[in-house]
Amino acid sequence: MHELGVVFEVVKTVKNIAEENQLTKIDKLVLQIGELSSMIPRYIKECYPAAVDGTLLQDTKLEIEIIPGNALCKNCNKVFNLLENKGKCPHCGIKDWELLSGKEFMIKEIVAC
Known part of the structure; x- marks a missing residue:
């Protein structure tokens, strides 16, 4: 499960941003995760409490948005969804496409109190 290491990096990044902006409390952290990325949102949510324990983010709510x-x-x-259509265009049946979205993993928003 590589999600734990990734969550620790997210926590480190958010802590640095909080310090740079003199934030003392963060209410919510919003992550965007592409449905084709190697990150599993459920694992991110499960790892989060352990990664933020004892940090500025300890009481922060984690919100995850899935990017199709x-x-x-x-x-x-x-434009079509690759997973829903098993990699084949539902309009013409061809499997020749260009990826538009779905591999992302990013911090979308840090909400301070």
Whole structure:
């Protein structure tokens, strides 16, 4: 489970941002995770309490937004979800596409009190 190491890095990054901006309390942290990324949102949520224990983020609410794995069909130029359509364009049936989104993992928002 590599999610724990990633969560520790997120905590370190947020702590640095808080220090740079002289924040003393953070209410909410919002992460965006692509549904095609190697991160599993459930594992991120499970690791989070251990990673923030004893830190500025200890009482922070974690919110995770899932970014869909969307692609653009190179044949018909339609956008479609790769997982829902098993990698095949539902409009023309072709498997020739360009990835638009879904691999992301980023800190979207840090909400201070």
